[in-house]
Amino acid sequence: MSPPPIAAQGLGKRFRREWGLRGLTLEIPSGAIVGLAGPNGAGKSTLLALATGLLAPTEGTISVLGRDPLRSAGVLAKVGYVAQGAPLYRSFSVAETIEFARRTNAGWEDEAATDLLTRIDSKTKVGSLSEGDRARLALALVLGKRPQLVLLDEPFASLDPLAGRELLQLLMDGVAETAATVVVASHVVADIERVCDHIVLLTAGGVRLEGNVEQLLDSHRLLTGPRRPLGSIRGVREIVRERHSGRQLTMLAVIDGPIVDPSWTVERVSLEELLLAYMAPERLPTARPPEKVPLRWHG
Amino acid sequence: MRDVIEFHLDPRSGVATYLQIVQQVKEALRLGTLDVGDQLPTVREVVADLAINPNTVAKAYRDLEREGLVVARQGRGTFVASTLAPASLRHHDELRAALERWLGSALAAGLDEESIRALISATLRESLARNVA
Amino acid sequence: MAWVTWRQHRSQTVAEAGLLLALAAAAFGTRLPIQAAFHRDSLSACLPPAARSGCDIIVPHFEGEFAGWVTAARVLAVLPVLAGLFVGAPLLARELEQGTHRFAWTQGITRRRWLLSKTAFLAAATLLAGAIASAVVMWWRGPFDTLEGRIGPSSFDVEGLVVPAYALYALALGVLAGLVFRRTVAAMTSTLVAFAATRFLVLEFVRPHFLTPLHRVVAATDTAQAGDWVLSNTLVDGGGRQITAAREDLAVLHATQAGIDPHTYILTLGWKRLISYQPAGRFWTFQLFEAGLFVALSALIVVVMLWLVRRRPA
Numbered sequence: 001m002s003p004p005p006i007a008a009q010g011l012g013k014r015f016r017r018e019w020g021l022r023g024l025t026l027e028i029p030s031g032a033i034v035g036l037a038g039p040n041g042a043g044k045s046t047l048l049a050l051a052t053g054l055l056a057p058t059e060g061t062i063s064v065l066g067r068d069p070l071r072s073a074g075v076l077a078k079v080g081y082v083a084q085g086a087p088l089y090r091s092f093s094v095a096e097t098i099e100f101a102r103r104t105n106a107g108w109e110d111e112a113a114t115d116l117l118t119r120i121d122s123k124t125k126v127g128s129l130s131e132g133d134r135a136r137l138a139l140a141l142v143l144g145k146r147p148q149l150v151l152l153d154e155p156f157a158s159l160d161p162l163a164g165r166e167l168l169q170l171l172m173d174g175v176a177e178t179a180a181t182v183v184v185a186s187h188v189v190a191d192i193e194r195v196c197d198h199i200v201l202l203t204a205g206g207v208r209l210e211g212n213v214e215q216l217l218d219s220h221r222l223l224t225g226p227r228r229p230l231g232s233i234r235g236v237r238e239i240v241r242e243r244h245s246g247r248q249l250t251m252l253a254v255i256d257g258p259i260v261d262p263s264w265t266v267e268r269v270s271l272e273e274l275l276l277a278y279m280a281p282e283r284l285p286t287a288r289p290p291e292k293v294p295l296r297w298h299g
Numbered sequence: 300m301r302d303v304i305e306f307h308l309d310p311r312s313g314v315a316t317y318l319q320i321v322q323q324v325k326e327a328l329r330l331g332t333l334d335v336g337d338q339l340p341t342v343r344e345v346v347a348d349l350a351i352n353p354n355t356v357a358k359a360y361r362d363l364e365r366e367g368l369v370v371a372r373q374g375r376g377t378f379v380a381s382t383l384a385p386a387s388l389r390h391h392d393e394l395r396a397a398l399e400r401w402l403g404s405a406l407a408a409g410l411d412e413e414s415i416r417a418l419i420s421a422t423l424r425e426s427l428a429r430n431v432a
Numbered sequence: 433m434a435w436v437t438w439r440q441h442r443s444q445t446v447a448e449a450g451l452l453l454a455l456a457a458a459a460f461g462t463r464l465p466i467q468a469a470f471h472r473d474s475l476s477a478c479l480p481p482a483a484r485s486g487c488d489i490i491v492p493h494f495e496g497e498f499a500g501w502v503t504a505a506r507v508l509a510v511l512p513v514l515a516g517l518f519v520g521a522p523l524l525a526r527e528l529e530q531g532t533h534r535f536a537w538t539q540g541i542t543r544r545r546w547l548l549s550k551t552a553f554l555a556a557a558t559l560l561a562g563a564i565a566s567a568v569v570m571w572w573r574g575p576f577d578t579l580e581g582r583i584g585p586s587s588f589d590v591e592g593l594v595v596p597a598y599a600l601y602a603l604a605l606g607v608l609a610g611l612v613f614r615r616t617v618a619a620m621t622s623t624l625v626a627f628a629a630t631r632f633l634v635l636e637f638v639r640p641h642f643l644t645p646l647h648r649v650v651a652a653t654d655t656a657q658a659g660d661w662v663l664s665n666t667l668v669d670g671g672g673r674q675i676t677a678a679r680e681d682l683a684v685l686h687a688t689q690a691g692i693d694p695h696t697y698i699l700t701l702g703w704k705r706l707i708s709y710q711p712a713g714r715f716w717t718f719q720l721f722e723a724g725l726f727v728a729l730s731a732l733i734v735v736v737m738l739w740l741v742r743r744r745p746a
Contacts, residue, residue: 031354
């Protein structure tokens with residue numbers, strides 16, 4: 001059994017007075033494409049920085065590919081990381097940046113990197129690249145390491161939709177054959193919904209929700225119906241969020257069986273809606289307007 | 300023989316991505332656009348085109364292989380192994396013509412695309428349920 | 433890491449080389465008239481301890497002729513700290529300021545090795561540059577040093593082994609400051625302050641005691657001997673007690689009132705001068721001590737910095 005790509009136990013990080021993360025216990029499954037979601041300030045960047053040894057934990061432990069990132073340089077050669085904003089040396093040319101990576105990473109494979117850069121003149125200074133090209137370069141620097149783990153912190157933040165889609169294509173192509181584990185931190189769920197098979201939702205420094213995307217979507221439903229006092233509802237294991245408006249009651253629930261009560265309209269939710277419900281208690285996705293020919297699903 | 304099929308993804312359909320791929324392959328098999336011996340696009344090609352999770356494509360191909368429709372050849376790719384209900388191809392032209400006539404009536408009656416889809420889905424579901432019950 | 437260090441510091445290296453070249457060119461250009469004057473005035477006959485009559489006139493004349501250049505050359509004492517300000521301080525401060533450490537420190541090389549490699553290469557370059565600057569200045573000051581000796585601070589500080597040692601120390605200080613303050617300007621300021629403070633403290637309190645100072649008693653009217661580094665020069669009475677300024681003023685007053693030349697009067701009082709000094713011959717020994725001290729300090733700073741860089745990640 002190979003060690004999990006990331007395993008954290010009671011992980012906490014304090015910055016002066018405030019805790020950025022606290023009591024975080026988490027294991028990322030190998031080979032998964034993981035979406036690290038959560039509002040700004042939830043601790044996503046902190047978690048990734050702890051995973052790369054850029055920060056030291058205040059309490060608890062974190063291990064990456066079975067090793068301590070603070071002590072092992074060998075691990076960093078196998079972890080591809082792009083910080084928020086993709087920091088690079090602006091006065092270096094593209095070719096020189098690749099050279100830097102080549103010389104500081106054992107196991108570097110040129111082709112994996114240069115394949116992504118055919119459209120860019122290698123003598124261009126990094127500072128004069130467009131945002132999209134900079135993102136490509138940052139990804140090339142990651143893929144050239146043939147990493148076992150890829151960590152991207154808000155890679156789509158300053159990209160237009162086309163550049164963002166291209167980045168995603170390159171990323172997926174780059175990891176398709178190596179079965180690398182990928183963790184993408186993004187506060188915009190839609191950017192990563194397409195590719196994630198595993199999701200970790202952080203809020204206020206802790207894990208709010210975590211699991212396989214398919215299983216999560218299968219186990220949650222949006223129930224809408226006339227307002228009534230709630231006892232236990234057959235099929236509902238747990239109510240995540242509920243909202244009353246006028247005579248209507250809407251709730252997001254974890255289900256463990258079919259909802260047989262016909263007074264409920266039962267719908268699946270999208271990943272984005274699910275995460276929003278867990279993130280912000282006041283913001284519950286409203287039921288979708290009825291279609292012209294109403295369809296009734298039961299679970 | 301690479302571009303025999305191009306997948307498209309409808310993220311809003313509520314249908315899992317891997318299922319969409321499976322369905323599209325089956326559809327192509329039924330329509331005859333995919334034949335025995337044709338090579339399906341590699342995982343890398345699909346992923347580079349659609350920007351989806353490689354595990355998803357792999358899962359779809361595995362499902363198809365389990366159903367005996369495709370076979371994966373180590374290092375060479377995934378190839379179509381058998382077609383689906385070839386006999387029904389015979390009726391395709393008649394059925395298609397009938398469908399076009401019906402669609403003409405529906406449009407003339409004032410239904411829009413969504414209503415037509417909804418009607419077809421509902422009727423299909425109910426009649427299948429009746430057939431099974 | 434050699435390539436990485438070169439690529440990130442090549443413009444600094446070029447500037448350094450340019451500076452040294454300018455220094456050498458200036459030295460060459462100005463040396464010729466100095467050499468010519470030295471021979472013209474036959475100053476070689478005035479080298480201490482020989483004191484030909486008339487030397488006490490032509491030596492000051494010679495020194496006065498080139499006083500401007502000599503004073504300008506004093507500015508070269510500032511050269512070593514430039515290594516700290518412009519090479520050392522930005523090293524870490526700029527990476528941290530601009531966030532590029534998030535790129536550099538997440539490659540397959542430990543932070544310690546990265547820092548140690550860079551510092552080692554830059555230290556070697558700094559030592560070389562310091563040695564060249566020192567050699568140029570020593571050569572240029574040759575005629576003056578033969579007349580005045582080198583052990584006094586105005587020549588000691590810009591010649592010999594100490595110059596590369598100071599530069600190394602300044603470099604180390606700068607890098608540490610960059611790590612501690614994380615901002616280039618703050619790092620530069622603190623480097624300057626720390627360097628100046630260290631140099632001052634060593635000069636005032638440590639260097640005079642590398643070896644026990646020698647003492648000499650001379651007639652009260654004798655002038656200081658050229659070539660040695662005089663640490664203190666006090667009037668003492670016949671019993672060896674130091675004479676305060678008040679007592680000295682009183683004696684001069686008596687003499688003036690009595691119409692006697694004050695110097696002659698002081699001689700008749702039996703007063704002498706007690707000079708404590710470091711002899712010229714100790715120049716290289718002292719150079720070794722002081723250079724060694726600064727190199728040891730640099731090594732200490734490097735150890736602290738390597739410990740700190742792992743403990744205080746970004």
